[in-house]
Amino acid sequence: MKKIIIVTLLLGSMICYSCKQEGSKHKMEKHDTSGPEFTSAYICPMHCKGSGSDQPGKCPVCQMDYELNEEKK
Ligand SMILES: [Zn+2]
Known part of the structure; x- marks a missing residue:
């Protein structure tokens, strides 16, 4: 059960990270x-x-x- 929680947290932070990456990319394009x-x-x-x-x-x-x-x- 503990393992599942860790995996979920890991996945969640990975998704968050890619979201942030996308966001900064869009920001850069806007101020290109x-x-x-x-x-x-x-x-x-x-x-x-x-x-x-x-x-x-x-x-x-x-x-x-x-x-x-x-x-x-
Ligand atoms: Zn002009």
Whole structure:
């Protein structure tokens, strides 16, 4: 009987662990700043997907003017 309890606890913690892993993965995807909308020299202030350019211009998604990416070094 004691063995069953230990196995159940072990299984439970394993499931919890994979849940946490999934959660952090989703969080990372949400705050992913590796795309061109973040890494280009000129970027949309809204960081629209598909935006970003080496030269000043307008965001094709929201039509806002690109801003100089100060984080780019
Ligand atoms: Zn935009």
